[in-house]
Amino acid sequence: MTTAGAVVAALTFVWLGMVFAISFLEAPLKFRAPGVTLPIGLGIGRLVFRALNAAEVVWAVAILIALVLGSWPGVAVPITAGVAIAALAVQLVAVRPALTKRSDAVLAGHEGPRSSAHLVYVAVEVIKVAALIWLGTAVLVSAT
Template structure:
């Protein structure tokens, strides 16, 4: 079994990637998407089309971020918690890319074509998975920051805040 890495660079990369990804996730999924559907002058079909394109592009970006995070956590052999939370984030991206987004795309196509659809659990499932991914990314970032000694620096101690 390979020993754990003591090199700080992979932890810095893991913290950076996970927190940048988290910021993008919060901006796309929890801010821009819900707000778009509150705009009264934006037709539902247009909002759905914009959402489909947005999530298609964001999914591709997430695959790149997931690859960087895997490289930063698995190859230098980060702590188990960091690897587990990275695996959770990658698993969620996989579920979304290979199952959920295609199903949601088909529903969007049907709505755009004018077919009435009954409510489904797919949007709720997507939101729940986005929340799980966000928690996993926060955890990866915190573990990596703690390994970098972030909590031990005087400016980060409660008395120094």
Template structure:
């Protein structure tokens, strides 16, 4: 991969990790600690913020894919495996998990009682796996600079 393209890929990867860690692992639960934040208000903020995060993640992933294509080199599988896993998790979250969590949040905001769900735990587990994969992908990309 061309070194300048590789540097952009590395930058995008670690910025993406920063977004996930800031939103999923800090903002998500911290907003409920603020004074006067109701569950409905917190869920409404969460829907907005996670929708924006999803768009940033999709942009990041497609930017990395475009950089791979632009480099005119076929990347080695060992360097793209972790990215591929993270990308697949993102697609699952975009198509299935976030819409289900949004629907659940909307019902709670409307005052509709919903049964307990494991969706948040699934989301957290996938976020952890995604961050690990992106970190390993970024590390592999950094190793290619040497």
């Protein structure tokens, strides 16, 4: 395996692990903890997802750099990396602002109608996870 391949594989699986741990474990479980109210859970979630998204941007940029510097047989690795990075961009640019607006309203005491933005975020998260699994696998397969 080339250095670029090793970097992409490592960063991909670290990124994937972070998304699994935060999005699919921490996020739903925090609301089940005793004493965690909706405002407290939203406050924690905002901090945690801000940190996760910042780390994801770092991993995405590092993967992009490794992709540019490396040599890849076929198109599977660049395309799947592009899908994962595009999913992150959609979350950050299109979905997070709607989630922030909704959580701001809830934290200000204005429940209002429920938003579908959370479901969209989860759907894009599933796409991102699938792309990261595919990316990591494609890098490992291309190394053999």
